[in-house]
Amino acid sequence: MSSIAQKYPDHKKIHMLIADGYILDKPTLVSTVLGSCVSVTFHCPEKKIGAIFHAILPVMPEKEKEMWVKNNYRYVDSSIRHILWALNRRGVKPEQIEAKVFGGAQVNSGGGNSPGMTNIRVAVEILAELNIKILASDVGGRRGRNLIFVSDTGEVFVKTHKSNAITSQLEQQEPVL
Amino acid sequence: MLKILIVDDSKSAQLKIHSILSQYGLCDQAYNGVEALEYFQVALAGNDLYDLVVMDIVMPKMNGIEAAKEIIKIQDRHNIPDAKRTHIIMLTGKTDPAHLMQAHFEAGVSAYLTKPFEDKTLIEAMNNMGLIEL
Numbered sequence: 168m169s170s171i172a173q174k175y176p177d178h179k180k181i182h183m184l185i186a187d188g189y190i191l192d193k194p195t196l197v198s199t200v201l202g203s204c205v206s207v208t209f210h211c212p213e214k215k216i217g218a219i220f221h222a223i224l225p226v227m228p229e230k231e232k233e234m235w236v237k238n239n240y241r242y243v244d245s246s247i248r249h250i251l252w253a254l255n256r257r258g259v260k261p262e263q264i265e266a267k268v269f270g271g272a273q274v275n276s277g278g279g280n281s282p283g284m285t286n287i288r289v290a291v292e293i294l295a296e297l298n299i300k301i302l303a304s305d306v307g308g309r310r311g312r313n314l315i316f317v318s319d320t321g322e323v324f325v326k327t328h329k330s331n332a333i334t335s336q337l338e339q340q341e342p343v344l
Numbered sequence: 345m346l347k348i349l350i351v352d353d354s355k356s357a358q359l360k361i362h363s364i365l366s367q368y369g370l371c372d373q374a375y376n377g378v379e380a381l382e383y384f385q386v387a388l389a390g391n392d393l394y395d396l397v398v399m400d401i402v403m404p405k406m407n408g409i410e411a412a413k414e415i416i417k418i419q420d421r422h423n424i425p426d427a428k429r430t431h432i433i434m435l436t437g438k439t440d441p442a443h444l445m446q447a448h449f450e451a452g453v454s455a456y457l458t459k460p461f462e463d464k465t466l467i468e469a470m471n472n473m474g475l476i477e478l
Binding site: 284287288291292294295300301302303304305306307308322323324325326327 | 439440441444445448449452454455456457458461464465468469471472473474478
């Protein structure tokens with residue numbers, strides 16, 4: 168993955184943790200480590216603006232919606248709505264956005280409706296409801312993923328882990344760039 | 345060189361996918377899920393599995409999701425180790441959440457790409473599976 172940093176030497180570099188997200192007007196490489204959490208990348212090719220989040224839970228509880236201080240990026244639904252609002256303020260329309268969906272591994276689960284699967288379901292359903300095209304997805308499975316997003320090109324580089332370690336430990340890992 | 349199987353009932357889609365993938369390996373072409381399984385069984389019998397299957401969903405005789413499930417089941421039955429397993433990319437015009445969820449969580453495909461698509465999206469998915477290096 169370090170070759171990607173070499174390919175884009177002038178890009179700003181950010182390591183994104185859980186419940187974090189970014190709207191990126193300037194060329195940036197964002198790295199993160201996903202287990203059952205979800206990252207959705209957004210890219211507007213015309214304006215070369217990108218956005219990404221790393222959410223851990225599917226839906227923001229009603230009680231939290233009423234709070235003055237809340238973290239939108241903790242939840243899949245509020246992350247997507249917040250990013251689309253922010254992109255809209257920059258003049259980006261839904262039809263100009265290309266999304267990609269990653270994560271949702273069933274790392275600690277025997278299958279069925281695992282937390283990872285629920286996160287992905289919420290992500291793809293909200294994106295469809297808001298008419299955002301999902302260009303590509305790489306989700307599910309039993310292993311975590313290292314991910315790097317290039318904000319101005321929309322490229323996403325993924326490396327799937329060789330073993331299925333514990334999700335929460337995976338997602339606290341050091342930067343992969 | 346990779347060993348690749350392209351499965352799509354549209355000749356124009358076959359041509360486009362072949363034009364992208366032929367630089368990375370040898371491509372066989374099937375036009376529905378039943379044919380895809382026949383190709384896969386022959387590869388299995390020769391102990392020379394495909395590195396990659398790129399498959400549409402909507403096809404006659406057997407759809408892509410059913411074919412993907414079968415390919416994964418066959419590999420499970422034969423205890424094919426992870427490193428040798430065939431990667432499956434679903435490449436489809438179906439953009440609804442239900443098909444995406446079914447392909448990933450029921451069939452177990454590695455990636456789901458939607459048509460119309462650009463060459464770079466398919467190449468990026470192959471890179472992310474470790475089949476090529478960008």
